[in-house]
Amino acid sequence: MKKKKQQHAEAAYAKRKRKRKLKPSGSALLSLEGSDSNSIFGLLLASLSKHHRPLINKCLLTIRPSLLSQSSFTPILALLPALLSSNCSEIACRAADIVGAASLVSLEANEQVASDSQALKGLISLLESPKRKVLLSACNAVLDLSATTFGQRQLLKFYALEKLMFVFLQIFKCVESVSLWSEGNRSFGSLKIGIKEDEVSAGFVSATVTLINTCEVEQLQSIPRSLSDAFLRLLKELWTKVSDQVVMKAAVKYNEGGYLCKSNIGVSNLAEAIFRLSAYAGQLTVSMPFEVIKAGLFGTSESSFEDFLSNYWEVSPFLLQGTVNDPDVYDMFSPFKKSLSWTGCAPSLISSILHSLVSCFPIASDELNIFNFLNEVKDRLGCPIIYKQDIRVVKAEWQSRKEMHYFQDFHPGCIKEPQYFMIDDVLKCVQAYKEGYTIALRGLEFRFQSIAAVAETLALMFGQPSVGANLYLTPPNSQGLACHYDDHCVFVCQIFGSKQWTVFSQSSQLLPRLYDDLNGSDIDYTKAGKREFFLKEGDVLYIPRGFPHEAYTTSGDGSPEFSLHLTLSIEVEPPFEWEGITHFALHCWGENQKRPCFDGLNSLSHKLHLVSVNLLHVAIGIIGNLDPSFRKACLTAAFTLQPDVYNRISQCQKNYFLHLVNKVRTESRFLEVLNSIEVAVQKNEDPFQQIRWLWVHLENGTSDVYKNKSSMIEDILSLCDQHKDELEAAFVNLISRFCSEVVFEDVVTRHMLLLQKYSKIRKQYIDGMVSLHDKL
Structure with missing residues (x-):
């Protein structure tokens, strides 16, 4: 027994002795720095075969700086799959760092690294590591690889995006930790997203959003629906926090103390990722039932819609008096009304409607690829609403019949393009309203899901690609727009209050076409016939294109003196x-x-x-x-x-x-x-x-x-x-x-x-x- 114990002790000593012989001295480790790449590669290969972690780490530390001068990475690439799959987190991290460093040497080097499927699979597998240090190294390497189009395609090919999305859902903890930072002038384009004291989450935001925004249609559609929906919900939570900060001008400057871990993702990048996932999610907005729209716009009789087409469509104005008090008719604008913070006074509607809106940049009528639109608005998508593009604050003078813009008069000679609407401007809208100005907001079908549902059904009813929806909030005893006619047919839907309308007979038998230049079109009020309509809540007035019209608020019949109405526009495209x-x-x-x-x-x-x-x-x-x-x-x-x-x-x-x-x-x-x-x-x-x-x-x-x-x-x-x-x-x-x-x-x-x-x-x-x- 004693003899056996002695034999075991001698064997253990011999094993430790062999290990010590393998372990190089301090001078041997230092000598690696002067060795050529072939010598280091040989030593790395030998240390891998012996599973000698300290020497592997030293070799990797020495190799990484030398990558900048290398023309070929074939030797080290051959070892990357084994290094990336190491159980030692330090080795895996350094291997990932080498992948990232090599990817940034040149386009050719990036393609060489991204072409190695085994190395790529090894890197992507690290994204599931339970150790945050490994996660960060792998995520940074993915970002480096995605610096080229080829690298992006390869990462998507091996499902890196799905892995990033899944892991980010697990590791990200708190939306309240998200803030904006800017190293520059705090303009919209310079605002980027930072996450307080969480470098890993900041890296995952950067990598995931970058890959989403490089996806083709098929790649977006191939993401599992449950994963896409869950990740989209999280992005929208981030967006709510970020967009509120944008409007409040609450960007913080990055401090060197590490309070905020900055990503390289801007506000527009986050907005594009949400847009892309939503555009291909399918049925985010659902059309409203045909019967609801028919009853709300044309009446409840069986032949109401056909009667409208036969007698009024593009021929003559048509008034449908309100059905909102009819218990058998569903109010198609009820969901929209419920979404507003309506306290009984009109100014409260202004902040309710305008809060945190983003600009809806126009899309070409004949556009067939949504990615073309996204490429045109890069670095701008998600920005606050822009004056004259999204919103106007305007009133018509009674005598001259000319329109005055509040913000042009309020900031004479100081208007910059584009003029973003921040929280201060929303507050100024309240003052403008008190001075008789109308708040006109374009594109409600892009901003409220309930309006989008109405617009989609109406477009289908008329066989047109889309229907527009604008909002007009007019104070008492005031006129917003001067007399004009449109290149599209409109349904004026009175939501709150009342308004007096005058519709003149058309000046030409030729209907104006969409996108016709209507500026300078003179209207002879003395010769034109006219009809008067007084709209109360729930009333709908149809005005064909080419019919001049104007409207103003009065206190008739004891109804409220202000007016909130929507216009639904049937825009007839050339085809x-x-x-x-x-x-x-x-x-x-x-x-x-x-x-x-x-x-x-x-x-x-x-x-x-x-x-x-x-x-x-x-x-x-x-x-x-x-x-x-x-x-x-x-x-x-x-x-x-x-x-x-x-x-x-x-x-x-x-x-x-x-x-x-x-x-x-x-x-x-x-x-x-x-x-x-x-x-x-x-x-x-x-x-x-x-x-x-x-x-x-x-x-x-x-x-x-x-x-x-x-x-x-x-x-x-x-x-x-x-x-x-x-x-x-x-x-x-x-x-x-x-x-x-x-x-x-x-x-x-x-x-x-x-x-x-x-x-x-x-x-x-x-x-x-x-x-x-x-x-x-």
């Missing part, structure tokens, strides 16, 4: 006017027809055909500019109506379409078209501007009719010069074939798909913006 659908019908017919046999793509007959199609587009535009019927809204895409209602409306639409096609047949003139193109070229204008939307939607298509516009104009001029008679014959023949062969039902089917393209982007925009305003 959804009758001229637009005629252009679209020509395109659909061209795609569906049995193609004639040509001698080749460059043959004369083929060129004559292509040019004739485009000449007919110009002819349709000429007719549409002069004929009122081509400017009216088309409802062929209103397929959400009840089947019996839709069938009746559809038959009327078909008859109208055939009427317009016949006009194209009889009124298209070859010489008039040529002259129009020549004049446009001389003025350096685009003769095809009216169908720009068609090129946008078909630019990725297969049709060669709509390819290069400049070469198309050259072909037209060349053929006119050399083959004018042949071109005219081809043009006449094309008109005859199109008008005889076009099928209304085929056009309607394709038109509905076009509406869905438009509506998809608008829905994503609304969901993103509403989410930024939805305070949890």
Whole structure:
């Protein structure tokens, strides 16, 4: 027994002796600093095989600074998977540091590191470590890798984003610890997010938001819904805290004492991440039932909507007196009213409505990719509302009928662009209101989910991509906007108080088009006929586009003297006017027809055909500019109506379409078209501007009719010069074939798909913006 104990003791001593031999002396460790990379790599490889942690750490410490001068990382890359999976947290941290350092040496080095799938998987696995020191090193390495597009794609490919989101949900503790910091002038663009005394959470905010904001559509949609929803809720909690600080100008300057751990994520970065997750979350805003909107705007009878379309739509004003006291009719604005801090006095509504609003930057009407919009507003998304873009504070003088802007007069010569609305400006709005100014706020459908629900249903009813909603709060005995007319139809919905309206007869039979320049449009009040309407709470007044109108508050019938009303705007985009659908019908017919046999793509007959199609587009535009019927809204895409209602409306639409096609047949003139193109070229204008939307939607298509516009104009001029008679014959023949062969039902089917393209982007925009305003 004694002998066995002695043998064990001798074996243990020998083992410790072997370890001491392996452990280099202090001078040996210092000598590593002068060694070349190959020697260090060899020593690191040997120490890995012996699991010698001190020597591994020393090698890693020596290697990291030398990475800046390396042209290839292949040797160390081969060892990174083993180093990153080490049970020793110090080794794992230093390995992660090496990944980060190598990623920042050059674009080529970044790509080399990011291409190593095993190293990448090892790094991402560290994001689940229970040790915060390891988490921080791994997170910083992920940030370094994401400095390039390739690195971002690789991280997303191996699900780094999902891992970051999941871990951040576990480690982040307190929204109250979030503050803003600025090293500069505290302008909106310089404000960044800091987390008090929590370096790991600050790093995870930076890494997660960075990757979210680099995702493509498929990557956003592939995130598990439960994870995306949970993380979105947390981001919105952060956003509520941050946006309140922005409006209050509460940015704190970063102090060196470490009170605030700063991230590199700005306010706009956080807003973009929320916008992206919300835009692809699906059904954040849900439309209101059809019957509720129909009863609230058109009345409760079965045929009320059809009667409106037949007798008033784009023809004449229409008044529906309030149904808010009818127990059988649901007030569609009830959720909106409940969201307001209404204490019985109008000034209390101002702070309630304007508090913590963000700017809703306009999106192009023909935009088909929400990421294009996000790229345009980078570094600005999420900023406070901007004067004249989002809000106006205005009143019309009684005698001159001119509008005065409170903030221009209040800050003469000192207006900066953009003029963000901070808390001080909100307080000044209260004073402006007391002085007779109206508060006009644009884009309520982007700011209140309850309004978005109303707007979405109304858009579907009229077969349009979207409906706008503006708010107007007017003090007693005052007029906000001067007399004007709009390029869109409006439903004036009286929410609180009352208002007197005067609607004049339209000055032209041609309805104004969306985006027409209406400035300088004179209105002759002495000759125009007019109608008076007094709106009380719950009343709705429809005003067609092109009808001049003005409104002011009175104390009639003992009702409150102030007014809060919303306008719901039916904005008819070019593709959804009758001229637009005629252009679209020509395109659909061209795609569906049995193609004639040509001698080749460059043959004369083929060129004559292509040019004739485009000449007919110009002819349709000429007719549409002069004929009122081509400017009216088309409802062929209103397929959400009840089947019996839709069938009746559809038959009327078909008859109208055939009427317009016949006009194209009889009124298209070859010489008039040529002259129009020549004049446009001389003025350096685009003769095809009216169908720009068609090129946008078909630019990725297969049709060669709509390819290069400049070469198309050259072909037209060349053929006119050399083959004018042949071109005219081809043009006449094309008109005859199109008008005889076009099928209304085929056009309607394709038109509905076009509406869905438009509506998809608008829905994503609304969901993103509403989410930024939805305070949890």
